[in-house]
Amino acid sequence: MATITAVDTVDIRFPTSRELDGSDAMNPDPDYSAAYVVLRTDDPAVPDGHGFTFTIGRGNDVVCAAIGALAPLVIGTDVGALCADLGEFGRRLTHDSQFRWLGPEKGVMHLAAAGILNAAWDLAGKCAGRPVWRLLAEMTPEQLVDLVDWRYLTDALTPAEALDLLRDKAPGRAERTAELLADGYPAYTTSPGWLGYSDDKVVRLAKQAVADGFGQIKLKVGADLDDDLRRFAAARAAVGPDLPIAVDANQRWDVPAAIEWMAALAPFKPYWIEEPTSPDDVLGHAAIRRAVAPTLVATGEHVHNRVMFKQLLQAQAVDIVQIDAARVGGVNENVAILLLAAKFGVPVCPHAGGVGLCELVRHLSMFDYVAVSGSLTGRVIEYVDHLHEHFVDPAVIDRGRYRAPDVPGFSTELKPESIARFGYPNGPAWR
Amino acid sequence: MATITAVDTVDIRFPTSRELDGSDAMNPDPDYSAAYVVLRTDDPAVPDGHGFTFTIGRGNDVVCAAIGALAPLVIGTDVGALCADLGEFGRRLTHDSQFRWLGPEKGVMHLAAAGILNAAWDLAGKCAGRPVWRLLAEMTPEQLVDLVDWRYLTDALTPAEALDLLRDKAPGRAERTAELLADGYPAYTTSPGWLGYSDDKVVRLAKQAVADGFGQIKLKVGADLDDDLRRFAAARAAVGPDLPIAVDANQRWDVPAAIEWMAALAPFKPYWIEEPTSPDDVLGHAAIRRAVAPTLVATGEHVHNRVMFKQLLQAQAVDIVQIDAARVGGVNENVAILLLAAKFGVPVCPHAGGVGLCELVRHLSMFDYVAVSGSLTGRVIEYVDHLHEHFVDPAVIDRGRYRAPDVPGFSTELKPESIARFGYPNGPAWR
Numbered sequence: 001m002a003t004i005t006a007v008d009t010v011d012i013r014f015p016t017s018r019e020l021d022g023s024d025a026m027n028p029d030p031d032y033s034a035a036y037v038v039l040r041t042d043d044p045a046v047p048d049g050h051g052f053t054f055t056i057g058r059g060n061d062v063v064c065a066a067i068g069a070l071a072p073l074v075i076g077t078d079v080g081a082l083c084a085d086l087g088e089f090g091r092r093l094t095h096d097s098q099f100r101w102l103g104p105e106k107g108v109m110h111l112a113a114a115g116i117l118n119a120a121w122d123l124a125g126k127c128a129g130r131p132v133w134r135l136l137a138e139m140t141p142e143q144l145v146d147l148v149d150w151r152y153l154t155d156a157l158t159p160a161e162a163l164d165l166l167r168d169k170a171p172g173r174a175e176r177t178a179e180l181l182a183d184g185y186p187a188y189t190t191s192p193g194w195l196g197y198s199d200d201k202v203v204r205l206a207k208q209a210v211a212d213g214f215g216q217i218k219l220k221v222g223a224d225l226d227d228d229l230r231r232f233a234a235a236r237a238a239v240g241p242d243l244p245i246a247v248d249a250n251q252r253w254d255v256p257a258a259i260e261w262m263a264a265l266a267p268f269k270p271y272w273i274e275e276p277t278s279p280d281d282v283l284g285h286a287a288i289r290r291a292v293a294p295t296l297v298a299t300g301e302h303v304h305n306r307v308m309f310k311q312l313l314q315a316q317a318v319d320i321v322q323i324d325a326a327r328v329g330g331v332n333e334n335v336a337i338l339l340l341a342a343k344f345g346v347p348v349c350p351h352a353g354g355v356g357l358c359e360l361v362r363h364l365s366m367f368d369y370v371a372v373s374g375s376l377t378g379r380v381i382e383y384v385d386h387l388h389e390h391f392v393d394p395a396v397i398d399r400g401r402y403r404a405p406d407v408p409g410f411s412t413e414l415k416p417e418s419i420a421r422f423g424y425p426n427g428p429a430w431r
Numbered sequence: 432m433a434t435i436t437a438v439d440t441v442d443i444r445f446p447t448s449r450e451l452d453g454s455d456a457m458n459p460d461p462d463y464s465a466a467y468v469v470l471r472t473d474d475p476a477v478p479d480g481h482g483f484t485f486t487i488g489r490g491n492d493v494v495c496a497a498i499g500a501l502a503p504l505v506i507g508t509d510v511g512a513l514c515a516d517l518g519e520f521g522r523r524l525t526h527d528s529q530f531r532w533l534g535p536e537k538g539v540m541h542l543a544a545a546g547i548l549n550a551a552w553d554l555a556g557k558c559a560g561r562p563v564w565r566l567l568a569e570m571t572p573e574q575l576v577d578l579v580d581w582r583y584l585t586d587a588l589t590p591a592e593a594l595d596l597l598r599d600k601a602p603g604r605a606e607r608t609a610e611l612l613a614d615g616y617p618a619y620t621t622s623p624g625w626l627g628y629s630d631d632k633v634v635r636l637a638k639q640a641v642a643d644g645f646g647q648i649k650l651k652v653g654a655d656l657d658d659d660l661r662r663f664a665a666a667r668a669a670v671g672p673d674l675p676i677a678v679d680a681n682q683r684w685d686v687p688a689a690i691e692w693m694a695a696l697a698p699f700k701p702y703w704i705e706e707p708t709s710p711d712d713v714l715g716h717a718a719i720r721r722a723v724a725p726t727l728v729a730t731g732e733h734v735h736n737r738v739m740f741k742q743l744l745q746a747q748a749v750d751i752v753q754i755d756a757a758r759v760g761g762v763n764e765n766v767a768i769l770l771l772a773a774k775f776g777v778p779v780c781p782h783a784g785g786v787g788l789c790e791l792v793r794h795l796s797m798f799d800y801v802a803v804s805g806s807l808t809g810r811v812i813e814y815v816d817h818l819h820e821h822f823v824d825p826a827v828i829d830r831g832r833y834r835a836p837d838v839p840g841f842s843t844e845l846k847p848e849s850i851a852r853f854g855y856p857n858g859p860a861w862r
Contacts, residue, residue: 026528026531027528027529027531027532028528029528029529030528030529030532031529055529055532055533056528056529056532057529057532058500058527058529058530059497059500059529059530059532059533059540061496061500062493062496062497062500062533062539062540063533065492065493065496066490066493066539069489069490069492069493096489097457097458097459097460097461097487098458098460098461098462098486098487098488098489098490099489099490100457100458101458101461101486101487101488101490102486102490102493102494102538102539102542103537103538104682104709104710104733105711106534106537106538106711106735107533107534107537107538107539107540107541107735108493108497108533108538108539108540109490109493109538109539110538111533150685151685151709152685152686152708152709152711152712152715153685154685154686154687154688155685155686155687155715155718251535254581254582254583254584254585254586255583255585255586256585256586257585277583278535278582278583278738279535280536280537280583280735280736280738280739280742281583281738281741281742282713282714282742283713283742283745283746284583284586284738284742287586302535304537304538304711305711307709307711307712307715308711310712311711311712311713311714311715314714315714
């Protein structure tokens, strides 16, 4: 019998704004940060599970405070019971009626729940001796359905439909697992495209991306149209006429502006437009999608829960669902979103980058391939070459593909020396 | 030249769960709470502005932490500049790129911004020597349009359309102001309807509501259908066949369940169904509305920002817009929502109750009548008889109507003795 004895939080911030890494039209100077959680147990064999949610600096302390507020719901939990019913644990964190008033299921409290749930999955993976993608991929359809909070979903997808969908894909699981272990999962890279980079740097990094084997790149747009036209032309010339180049406006536009701006960029063949407007605007995305075809519409990194993803799919507002590992309610809610996307036949291409998102989303996409969608068509995981060196089990890219992780857990654990150095505001990196 | 010198926060909680006041199908035991803000100035004539956001207990401390995190954006602000451009002040609180990552414009950070903005409007009212509803009602159409953050709205409403709409209503302002000063604004009451009350108490309070002159009452539903049918029958018998009885499910149902449950309640003539499902589910509300007509659909107390209200209107998902004074970005964002509702011709009936919401929303509805909608048809402000005694300028009801407030400010100020007694966790009410 092991028990969770403590929920420790650490405010960790990396001073990425100093190099303009991660700069875009809405986020000119992010300091990539983690509201970091350690669930401590009294079991020396599996003493801790690590998790985090991702922020870009100011307010990371508020998320840490929210994790602390949720801690009484976690401390004292039996680890065996937790691992056996992670669905119950997820609902416990999001259904408390008083906390629920602060959302429901959005913003700081939901980010905090995500951080704790990610730590719980890390703990579950370590207890099972499995990386989380394999832990998930080995669950029965019934166990997977039980992970989901079905509230508010049943007009679009019922548990019975989800079971059918999962059973339908069960036969090929072993084969697809072997394929991932051998070949990995396709990636694209955003490294060339940050708005703060010079044209020369964009061109150099775009050529490097092709040389490194990436089959797609992404550029940030939306601050200045002339700049976007010039940068897009340079990148297109650098990579040739056929390589898909996605563009990402990071929510900069109103609906009419998005349509107008994308018409101007159309000659350069944008593959998808990501976050053209408010992440809350389901109907706006649908209107933009109708107007910008054949350019695809993608969103999700700021879509706050499964109810919003449900509507984006119901309204035919997106061509690409971009899950995020740390914004919605952890692995549990991402399982719900993967099931919804599969029902609607829309591919999932996760948002990554920041700190640690690459490490986490590879588990989710690999599980999706093995057990949910059973397809790689039109699917690609974002990759950004930032901050991986701080992780115990970092994402590894080989010829433009994510290698399958094999370390038990959720790859969420930061190295102790990184935790010490980038603790905010007292770590040496900030003093 | 006066300056804001400090942003003080107080975690104030009232132990309302002890009496089951406020109990409903999703919130069985709320402790009505205020994350309370005082903006201090160096001007002895107007030393402070008071504001708050409303929560129901746990997590109120997290909102106070968020207010503290936003304080550096506020301290040092020139009070004259603030009063002259409250639109800029609102955008400053919601556009900071790093904080924005935690929403955007939703959850804890947006609640915190609401609390600060409510305090800023209290300060502006005190500086002008006007209650906020009159301060607003005396602004020019141009000044009102400048209060709004237009980002993400222009596909539904442009600043130019809003100007036209406000200019169209300008001629009758003085007459409507005089009418409100004489007769007040119509109210309905939820006091009989809490789920934790016995049938006898429901009947007694329903009869009392009619005797007190209220033209509408509201019952909580959604936990148990047999209970709802019995309570609704008793309330209907108590008030007679014609008095509108609204029902409120507080987000309890999925879409199919909402439609089924409302079919069962239909014989008792529910006037509106409030919060039938997730506040995020625009398309779900639209489906429910099509199914339950002629019962009206109402929502808004948990709708997190103007982008969501825009879509509820665009999708014809609601018959009634229920603004909340403390969830969206303060007076500024509520002005945007009132303008959207006017454009779409949908009446606004504010959510109130809790602690202090009745005090605040009367200002917003009275401004709406004077300068925006120009109409009282189908419009009524919720009233709940809780906790008014703690306010310096409490809501006053006279024969089922809200009296017009005449004290300068936003009626946000709690009495010092209440602040001391209900401070959490160290006030005498909690020790």
